[in-house]
Amino acid sequence: MSWLLPGALLALGLAQTPLPDNSSPGTGETLVVAPRVPTPLTRTPAAVSVVERGDIQDARPTLGLYESLVGVPGLVVQSRDNASQDLRLSLRGFGARSAFGIRGVTVVVDGFPETLPDGQTNVDSLDLAMVSRIEVLRGLASSLYGNAAGGVVSLTTEDGPERPFVEARTVNGDFGLWKLNVKGGGTSGPVRWLVGASRLERTGWRPQSATRQVQFNGKVGWTPSERAEWTAVLSLVDAPEAEDPGALTREEVEADPRRAAPLNLSARAGEAVRQGRLGLTYRQRLGEAHEVEARGFLSLRRFQNALPGVVVAFDRTFDGVSARYTNRAPLLGRRNRLTLGAEAQSQSDLRKNFDNVEGRPGATRQLDQREDVAGLGLFAQEEWEPREHLTVVAGARYDVSRYAVEDFLKEDGDGTGTRTFQQPTGRLGLIWAPEQRVSLFASFTQSFEAPTTTELALPPGAGGGLSRELRPQRSNGVEFGARGLLGGWLRYDVALFSVWLRDGLVRFEDESTRAYYRNTARSRHLGAEVALEARVTERLRMRAAYNALRATLEDGALRGKKVPGIPTHQASADVVYQHPSGPLAAVEVYSAGGLYADDANTVRVPLAWVVNARLGHRFPLGAFEVSPFLGFQNLFSAPFIDNVRVNAARGRYFEPASPLTLYAGVGLAHRW
Numbered sequence: 001m002s003w004l005l006p007g008a009l010l011a012l013g014l015a016q017t018p019l020p021d022n023s024s025p026g027t028g029e030t031l032v033v034a035p036r037v038p039t040p041l042t043r044t045p046a047a048v049s050v051v052e053r054g055d056i057q058d059a060r061p062t063l064g065l066y067e068s069l070v071g072v073p074g075l076v077v078q079s080r081d082n083a084s085q086d087l088r089l090s091l092r093g094f095g096a097r098s099a100f101g102i103r104g105v106t107v108v109v110d111g112f113p114e115t116l117p118d119g120q121t122n123v124d125s126l127d128l129a130m131v132s133r134i135e136v137l138r139g140l141a142s143s144l145y146g147n148a149a150g151g152v153v154s155l156t157t158e159d160g161p162e163r164p165f166v167e168a169r170t171v172n173g174d175f176g177l178w179k180l181n182v183k184g185g186g187t188s189g190p191v192r193w194l195v196g197a198s199r200l201e202r203t204g205w206r207p208q209s210a211t212r213q214v215q216f217n218g219k220v221g222w223t224p225s226e227r228a229e230w231t232a233v234l235s236l237v238d239a240p241e242a243e244d245p246g247a248l249t250r251e252e253v254e255a256d257p258r259r260a261a262p263l264n265l266s267a268r269a270g271e272a273v274r275q276g277r278l279g280l281t282y283r284q285r286l287g288e289a290h291e292v293e294a295r296g297f298l299s300l301r302r303f304q305n306a307l308p309g310v311v312v313a314f315d316r317t318f319d320g321v322s323a324r325y326t327n328r329a330p331l332l333g334r335r336n337r338l339t340l341g342a343e344a345q346s347q348s349d350l351r352k353n354f355d356n357v358e359g360r361p362g363a364t365r366q367l368d369q370r371e372d373v374a375g376l377g378l379f380a381q382e383e384w385e386p387r388e389h390l391t392v393v394a395g396a397r398y399d400v401s402r403y404a405v406e407d408f409l410k411e412d413g414d415g416t417g418t419r420t421f422q423q424p425t426g427r428l429g430l431i432w433a434p435e436q437r438v439s440l441f442a443s444f445t446q447s448f449e450a451p452t453t454t455e456l457a458l459p460p461g462a463g464g465g466l467s468r469e470l471r472p473q474r475s476n477g478v479e480f481g482a483r484g485l486l487g488g489w490l491r492y493d494v495a496l497f498s499v500w501l502r503d504g505l506v507r508f509e510d511e512s513t514r515a516y517y518r519n520t521a522r523s524r525h526l527g528a529e530v531a532l533e534a535r536v537t538e539r540l541r542m543r544a545a546y547n548a549l550r551a552t553l554e555d556g557a558l559r560g561k562k563v564p565g566i567p568t569h570q571a572s573a574d575v576v577y578q579h580p581s582g583p584l585a586a587v588e589v590y591s592a593g594g595l596y597a598d599d600a601n602t603v604r605v606p607l608a609w610v611v612n613a614r615l616g617h618r619f620p621l622g623a624f625e626v627s628p629f630l631g632f633q634n635l636f637s638a639p640f641i642d643n644v645r646v647n648a649a650r651g652r653y654f655e656p657a658s659p660l661t662l663y664a665g666v667g668l669a670h671r672w
Contacts (some may be wrong), residue, residue, distance in 0.1 A: 001672075033111075034137040034154040036144050036381075037326060037339050042439040043383070043391050045429025046141075047481050047495040047529065049073070051134040053158075055576075059584055059616030059629035061171045061179060061356040061663050063200070064129040065153075067091070070590045071572045072136050073495075073547040076565075077152075079643040080656050081204065084244035084271045084305070086122050088643065091138060092499065093476075093525045093551045094150025094447075096565030097506060097646050104150040104449055106141065110157055110219070110233055112279045112297050115202040116318060117345045117375035117401060119148030125237040125275050126214045129169065129181040130196045132158045138529065139497065140445035140477045143395040143427035146343075146377040148449045150475065157219055157233070160185035160192030165671040169627075174481045176203030176210075180550045186259030186672075192221045205658035206245040207261040208269065213239040222653040227285040235277045243270035247652040250603075256657035257639065263419045269360025271305040289329040296321045304361075311354045311361040320345035335385040347373040349453065355633065368409040368414075371453045375401045381427070389434050391442075396476040401450050405466050415458075419466050421450040425475075437483030449473040455505060455517040471519050491533040499525040502562075506599065508647045519558035520599070523563050525549060532545035539580070544573040553599075561601045567594040569607075582618035585631075592640045597653040605654070608640035627667035634660055 030041040032048050041048060049072045056068045064087050066077040076096065078088040090096040104122035107114040115121040137152035145152060164186030171179045183196030195218040202211045209266060218234040261271075279297035286292065301316040312603025322343035330336055347402035349371040354360030381395035400422050407415035429443035449472060456466040477499035485491050506520040527549035534542045547570050551563040562568070574588035594607035616629035634657065642657035 013399070026494065030102045032135050032137075033156065034135040034152050036324070036341070037337070038382075041483070042433040042437065043431050045393050045431050045441040045443040046445075047074075047479065047493065047497075047551050048293070049075075049136040049138060049493070049531065049669065051136075053132045056128055056131050056134065058578075059586070060128075060172065061177070061631065061665070062178075062181070063179070065123065065128070065134070066611045067127070068128070068134060069136070069153075070588065071531075071543060071545050071574060072138070073493075073545040073570070074138050074527065074549065076567060076570070077137060079655070081206070081642050082244060082655060083124070083209075083210065083213075083239075083242035084269065085643060085655075086124055086408065089153065090565065091136070091151030091153075092497070092527060093563060093566040094449075095548060096563065097504075099454070099645070101245070103452070104148055105153060105233040106145045106149040106151070107153045107155070108145075109155045110231070110279070111281060111295060112233065112277075113320065115145075115148055116452075117147065117320075117347045117373045118403070118454075119449055120452045122455065123149075124213075124239060124242075125195065125235050125277065126155070127181075127198050127217055128212070129183065129198060130157045130194070130217050130219075131155050131250045139443070140447035140475055140499065142399075142423075142425040142447035143379065143397045143445065144381070146379075146397060146399045147375065148423075149422075149447050150449070157187070157217070158194050159188055159221060160194040162187045162192075163671050165669055167667060167669040169665060169667035171629075171663055173631075175205045175664060176201065177661075178202070179665075183574070190223045192223075194219045202220040202242070204245070205661075206258050206260050206656075207246040207602075209263055210241055210243045211239075211437055212241040213237065216587060221377065229281075229283045231281040232278075233279045235275075237273065237275045239271075241270065241271045241272065243268075245269075245655070246308075247643070247648055247655050249651040250654065253656055256443055261652060266358075267306055269306050269308065269309040271303065273301065273303050275301040289327060291326045291328075293324045293326075294322070306356055310366055310639040311356050311359075312351070313354070313361065314351040316348045316350075317348045318345070325569075325602065331384055332369075332386075334387070337381075337383040337447060339381045340381075341379050341461050343377050345375045347371075347453075365409055368407075370406045372404045373401060375399065375452060389432055391431040391433070393427065393429040393431070396424065397426075398422075398424045399448075400614050403456065403466055404451065415466075417466055417468075419456070419468070421449075421472055423448045423472065428531070435484070438482075440482045441480070443479050445477050445478075445479070446572055447475045451505060451507065451517065457516065469519075470505070470517060471503045473501065473503050473505050473519075475499050477525075481671070489535045491535075493529075493531040495529045497525075497529075501525065506647065507651075520553070521558065523551060524554055525563075525566075536607055539577055541576045541578075542573075543576075544571075546571045551621030558599055559621045561599065562596055564596045565566065565644060566599055568605075578630060582620075584614070584616040584618075586615075587613045592638075592642075592657075595644065597644050597646050601663075603651075603653055605641050605644055608638045610638050610640060611635040623670055625667075625669045625670070625671070628664075629666070630662075630664045632660065632662055634658065 035314040076090045079085045086101040133156040135154040141149040166184035169181040173457040181198045185194030200213045216236040223229040277299040278310030299318040324341040327338040353367035355364045379397035403419040424474045425446040433439035481495040483493040504521045529547040531545045572590035576586040593605045597603040614631040637659035643655035
């Protein structure tokens with residue numbers, strides 16, 4: 001572990017991830033919801049980072065999660081500039097091999113899953129202008145969330161405020177950026193509401209990277225009594241254009257990083273998405289010690305993606321229900337909480353692949369099948385305080401997932417078939433909290449990742465249906481951590497962890513650059529994370545974060561090689577000045593790259609340092625408020641790779657990041 005010390009000491013010498021004052025009434029304790037049940041942070045046996053509304057929205061263009069999460073230790077964010085690939089997240093190495101979107105990390109919004117039963121996640125329906133809080137649970141969490149929970153990103157959207165308001169906000173920037181947000185909300189008796197709409201257009205830095213998107217989000221809460229609460233959420237998105245400029249070789253990057261991949265240009269690569277989602281939550285307190293919660297949701301998605309050689313299209317239905325019971329009755333005279341829950345989800349895709357004729361589906365079908373995934377999970381968790389300041393947490397979950405394919409195109413053989421995965425997972429943790437804002441924890445956790453329907457796809461010539469060879473990825477981990485407050489001004493969050501992983505899912509590409517998967521050897525992830533926040537004055541805040549992660553293959557021909565897509569070291573820091581009268585100034589710096597792009601460790605992505613800055617002000621004008629702002633992304637035009645395509649064919653690993661990007665905007669709000 002000596003290789004971890006220099007970076008840890010460096011971070012301790014600085015004044016990052018905030019541990020905010022989102023406190024439970026009367027206790028002063030910070031509550032987090034990522035562990036499925038609202039829990040004081042000091043009694044959570046896991047590393048949790050929290051990002052509050054000001055860091056999400058103030059003087060930011062609100063284009064994607066990458067703006068707010070660069071300072072979370074252990075979290076790698078990629079594909080900022082390629083909307084077709086969607087945002088890519090990896091947490092402590094989980095999700096690093098994803099071909100597109102998010103894999104291996106569970107994402108929930110207002111308690112509803114964005115992660116499908118097969119483990120895939122897309123966040124193209126998320127509007128950050130409506131988000132008030134983001135929590136990142138940095139550790140294995142399948143005993144809480146089931147499949148694909150190498151970590152959890154939990155987002156909470158704004159509730160309707162007591163004082164009615166309406167707000168309009170526009171931002172313009174380099175490379176054709178324009179975004180307009182309008183939102184409003186209020187409270188009327190037991191009903192609170194908030195609605196928002198946005199329109200985004202961007203031509204992009206590289207050719208073939210334009211984006212157009214329209215969104216609508218609504219949230220209505222009804223509290224008929226002190227013990228009951230209903231919440232309904234609605235999300236609609238229409239994104240008719242999200243082009244894909246593709247990845248380049250190293251020689252192409254060095255010659256002209258702005259160019260698009262030739263195959264992507266000729267194929268007019270890119271995707272179009274329409275999606276709608278409706279969710280309903282009911283909570284009821286039964287006396288002082290009991291609570292029940294029930295959720296249900298329905299999501300419909302139409303998707304078309306033009307790739308070199310193929311156009312992929314599907315209509316998807318994703319729905320689910322869940323129920324949770326919580327009992328806070330004391331056990332043996334000591335504080336206790338028992339949670340029991342069940343959830344069922346289903347995903348049904350009507351999928352067709354066609355020849356690509358200048359970006360449009362041709363007459364020839366390459367694939368025509370129905371794909372169904374059904375998942376059922378049962379979980380229980382016990383949290384007991386056997387003595388003062390000591391809490392024991394034990395949890396278990398059992399998941400069953402069934403995959404079924406009905407092949408309607410049998411010219412190359414009948415690919416109809418089924419796969420079933422069953423997996424128990426557990427969790428055991430100890431928390432010692434000698435003071436209200438100080439806690440030490442140790443935990444043993446597990447996770448598993450069943451292959452997604454995309455990962456189970458067979459290469460051309462192998463027929464349709466699902467691979468019979470691909471196995472779920474399984475992980476066991478131990479973690480030790482500490483968090484607290486020193487001297488009333490310095491918050492700290494330190495974690496050491498080790499994860500043993502087997503049957504890892506490895507991405508590779510064929511000559512058409514389409515991605516497929518295979519299982520690889522065992523690997524081990526050994527790491528340390530430090531996050532600090534110094535409240536220098538009431539108006540000045542400094543933060544820093546550092547993490548070191550050594551992820552290596554344990555056996556096979558690649559024994560000792562580093563797992564690709566995972567940086568060995570990451571660091572970030574920011575300084576934020578905010579005056580109560582309105583001025584805001586912030587500067588942040590973070591590392592990017594410093595990883596391998598292939599299993600053999602022959603292709604290295606160099607480390608780069610990226611600097612962002614933002615300025616803003618709030619001017620109250622009676623019942624109105626005007627908020628101009630200005631921002632600089634990649635202030636010094638550092639040349640770095642925004643998206644690494646692991647194990648890509650023909651050396652096309654690299655998607656270069658845009659240089660200095662300037663944006664400016666203004667908001668106008670009215671409150672009654």
